[in-house]
Amino acid sequence: VPSLSSLNTPHTGLNAQRRALDVIAHNVANARTEGYHRQRVEIGSLGTTATTGVFSGASRTYGADVVSVTRAYDEVLASRAIREDATRQSAASMRTAMTTVESIFPEPTDLGLSAVLDTFWGSWTDLANDPGSLAARSQVLENARWLATSLNRTDSQLQAVATDAATRIGGLAVEVNDLAAQIADLNRTITSSSPPNNDLLDRRDVLAGRLANLTGATVRPTTGGKVDVLLGGRALVMDTSVQTVTGSTGVLQWTSDSAAVNPASGEAHGLASVIADVVPRYRAMLDGVASQLVTSVNALHTAGYDQAGTTGRNFFDPANLTAGTIRLSADVLGQPANVAAGAPVLPGPVAPGPLDGEQARQIAALAESASGADAQYQSLVTTLSLETRAARSRFDIQEQVADTAMRDAASVGSVSIDEEMVALTTAQRAYEANARVMTAIDEMLGFLIERTGVVGR
Amino acid sequence: MRVTTSTMLQSTMRDLAQGLSRLQDTQTRLSSGKELIRPSYDPSGTSTAMGLRQDLRRADQHARSLDDAQGWLDTADQALTASLGVLTRAKDVAIRAASSGGIGDVNGRSAYAAELRSLRAELLSLANSSFGQRSVFNGTAAGAAYDPSGVYQGNAASVVRDVAPSVQIPVNMTGPQVFGTAGGAVGDVFEVLDRLATAVLNGDANAITTEQANLQTRYDGVANATVEIGTRAARVEETRTRSTEMRGVLTERLSQVEDVDIVEALITAKAQEGSYQASLQAVAKILPMSLLDFLR
Numbered sequence: 032v033p034s035l036s037s038l039n040t041p042h043t044g045l046n047a048q049r050r051a052l053d054v055i056a057h058n059v060a061n062a063r064t065e066g067y068h069r070q071r072v073e074i075g076s077l078g079t080t081a082t083t084g085v086f087s088g089a090s091r092t093y094g095a096d097v098v099s100v101t102r103a104y105d106e107v108l109a110s111r112a113i114r115e116d117a118t119r120q121s122a123a124s125m126r127t128a129m130t131t132v133e134s135i136f137p138e139p140t141d142l143g144l145s146a147v148l149d150t151f152w153g154s155w156t157d158l159a160n161d162p163g164s165l166a167a168r169s170q171v172l173e174n175a176r177w178l179a180t181s182l183n184r185t186d187s188q189l190q191a192v193a194t195d196a197a198t199r200i201g202g203l204a205v206e207v208n209d210l211a212a213q214i215a216d217l218n219r220t221i222t223s224s225s226p227p228n229n230d231l232l233d234r235r236d237v238l239a240g241r242l243a244n245l246t247g248a249t250v251r252p253t254t255g256g257k258v259d260v261l262l263g264g265r266a267l268v269m270d271t272s273v274q275t276v277t278g279s280t281g282v283l284q285w286t287s288d289s290a291a292v293n294p295a296s297g298e299a300h301g302l303a304s305v306i307a308d309v310v311p312r313y314r315a316m317l318d319g320v321a322s323q324l325v326t327s328v329n330a331l332h333t334a335g336y337d338q339a340g341t342t343g344r345n346f347f348d349p350a351n352l353t354a355g356t357i358r359l360s361a362d363v364l365g366q367p368a369n370v371a372a373g374a375p376v377l378p379g380p381v382a383p384g385p386l387d388g389e390q391a392r393q394i395a396a397l398a399e400s401a402s403g404a405d406a407q408y409q410s411l412v413t414t415l416s417l418e419t420r421a422a423r424s425r426f427d428i429q430e431q432v433a434d435t436a437m438r439d440a441a442s443v444g445s446v447s448i449d450e451e452m453v454a455l456t457t458a459q460r461a462y463e464a465n466a467r468v469m470t471a472i473d474e475m476l477g478f479l480i481e482r483t484g485v486v487g488r
Numbered sequence: 489m490r491v492t493t494s495t496m497l498q499s500t501m502r503d504l505a506q507g508l509s510r511l512q513d514t515q516t517r518l519s520s521g522k523e524l525i526r527p528s529y530d531p532s533g534t535s536t537a538m539g540l541r542q543d544l545r546r547a548d549q550h551a552r553s554l555d556d557a558q559g560w561l562d563t564a565d566q567a568l569t570a571s572l573g574v575l576t577r578a579k580d581v582a583i584r585a586a587s588s589g590g591i592g593d594v595n596g597r598s599a600y601a602a603e604l605r606s607l608r609a610e611l612l613s614l615a616n617s618s619f620g621q622r623s624v625f626n627g628t629a630a631g632a633a634y635d636p637s638g639v640y641q642g643n644a645a646s647v648v649r650d651v652a653p654s655v656q657i658p659v660n661m662t663g664p665q666v667f668g669t670a671g672g673a674v675g676d677v678f679e680v681l682d683r684l685a686t687a688v689l690n691g692d693a694n695a696i697t698t699e700q701a702n703l704q705t706r707y708d709g710v711a712n713a714t715v716e717i718g719t720r721a722a723r724v725e726e727t728r729t730r731s732t733e734m735r736g737v738l739t740e741r742l743s744q745v746e747d748v749d750i751v752e753a754l755i756t757a758k759a760q761e762g763s764y765q766a767s768l769q770a771v772a773k774i775l776p777m778s779l780l781d782f783l784r
Contacts, residue, residue: 063494129528138527139537139746149545156549156650160556163622163630373628376645384628384643392650398546399653405542413535416527423528434502438495447492449779456783 043094066237068444124301168367197281204278227256247296335371335390638678
């Protein structure tokens with residue numbers, strides 16, 4: 032027999048379905064929100080609670096209620112996606128740096144250092160062919176100056192790559208501190224509600240992902256939906272307290288004790304290896320080219336004679352053996368007559384005839400040397416091209432890996448409109464059905480009220 | 489795996505971007521005409537291309553040296569050929585002066601002697617022949633090879649030109665190598681002519697005979713030098729022919745390494761364009777599909 036309390040059951044159903052509709056609307060509204068994970072309403076039955084009925088002592092009540100609203104989130108997949116994305120970012124910054132370094136060496140063209148070197152050697156051959164010509168001597172000096180300037184410029188361009196990376200680390204530290212502070216704030220807010228607010232969790236995960244992208248920081252979940260963030264083995268965010276980092280010196284450091292942060296991946300890792308490894312290595316190789324040039328040319332030039340029979344002059348400044356500093360010696364700078372084209376006549380040695388170009392020819396032959404500056408430069412370019420290609424393919428591969436990991440993670444949490452439409456239809460129908468039950472009970476009660484007590488009327 | 493609108497959108501976007509970037513690569517290859525846009529596109533090709541470009545630049549350098557060597561040798565060859573003519577005339581004069589009629593005629597003797605001296609002067613000016621303001625028989629010394637009195641001013645140095653990778657050709661001969669060493673029993677050709685002229689003037693038949701033999705020795709020396717210079721000129725010519733061939737080979741190989749195979753690149757571009765269009769069409773058909781279209 033229906034009682035007034037029976038109306039309560041469809042009422043709980045209506046409420047539960049309305050909540051379900053609210054969540055569906057929330058999902059659809061956030062279908063394109065970054066980091067949003069779809070939420071699901073779990074509805075449970077209320078079948079066990081005993082209450083006292085009006086007409087019949089203790090009786091069971093029926094109905095439904097929302098047990099929880101959960102977000103579709105897979106811890107394993109999500110953390111894997113974050114980790115792979117951080118590695119991708121590290122590979123990306125490495126690839127960018129390598130591509131920049133590569134563009135500093137425009138080979139194979141007639142604009143690169145290789146062509147400048149050949150022009151330099153060529154002017155020695157021209158001098159050997161015509162040792163009496165002041166123009167040929169001036170040409171040698173002019174081409175040598177251009178070669179030295181090209182080496183200087185290439186070196187400073189390489190240095191600029193490291194400087195740019197150092198500047199970026201400074202900006203990156205500011206971003207890291209900002210994100211860490213936001214995560215600590217969210218930790219505080221999240222604990223204030225129980226169960227934790229799903230939308231806040233989503234926002235926090237987005238921030239942690241960005242932090243991982245920058246530094247490869249890892250997240251360790253603690254109680255009540257909070258997380259700690261670890262960076263290179265030390266806590267960046269611990270509950271609601273934050274440690275700060277600084278990058279003003281071009282190296283990522285902890286502000287508190289100036290210890291170096293060793294980011295395992297992320298952009299900071301790529302930048303750090305550009306500064307500490309890539310740029311110094313290529314600068315050292317370029318220095319090798321420069322010092323080989325200075326020592327080999329000087330060895331022959333000091334032994335050679337100019338037209339006046341003077342010997343023992345340096346061609347390049349022997350004190351400056353790096354690509355950044357290489358320059359002509361004061362002995363020959365601006366004094367083409369002092370270029371030594373003549374070879375010593377042995378035994379003796381004595382000065383050769385003023386029109387001897389043998390020493391210039393020997394110097395020009397340095398171009399062919401298997402351990403000469405040209406060969407060293409060529410090996411630099413080969414190493415660079417191989418390394419750049421490796422960096423690029425590492426990035427390409429890692430991008431595939433990261434994409435897959437992110438798609439896997441997104442496949443759990445992302446909103447499917449079709450799915451939501453099905454759920455919407457179900458909830459709508461359930462709502463209508465509950466309303467129908469209510470109508471049925473109402474009609475039954477109405478029947479009782481109108482028809483009872485009228486027997487024999 | 490669960491597929492949703494946004495995961496599908498993401499992977500579609502990535503596929504489209506990849507297709508487009510492949511197309512762009514091919515377009516860059518086509519528009520630049522170069523296969524090696526950056527060293528890392530083909531490290532071994534880059535290394536080869538750098539080597540080939542270096543070889544080509546060296547070949548240009550060698551070509552300049554070849555021109556220079558040829559100039560030297562041509563100048564020397566002309567001077568020596570003319571010298572042989574002068575010496576032949578000197579020998580004729582000596583024979584005529586030594587003849588019975590010649591010896592007896594005082595006026596004739598002085599005329600023969602004068603002719604010999606003028607031939608000597610002519611030879612001296614040939615010995616001072618220069619190529620681009622540089623005496624070719626002077627070694628590495630500056631100025632003229634012989635002073636007006638016929639004394640050698642130069643040195644014994646040889647002048648060498650690099651005409652091909654590890655190929656050197658000496659382009660000069662010194663005065664003494666061509667015209668003989670001054671002093672000694674025979675002396676150089678100028679001393680011989682000097683003595684011959686004196687002997688003719690004096691009508692000294694014995695001396696004339698001795699000097700005629702000496703003149704023949706010097707004539708042979710110059711003739712040998714002419715052959716030597718000619719041989720070197722032939723080597724220069726041969727090297728030039730080989731260098732020109734080599735240049736052609738180098739240019740062709742460089743083009744093979746560096747330049748785009750236009751036909752292949754065009755076909756690739758067309759294929760990539762087609763597949764890009766196909767994927768665009770597929771996206772346009774699939775993406776708008778939604779359950780919403782079928783719910784009332």
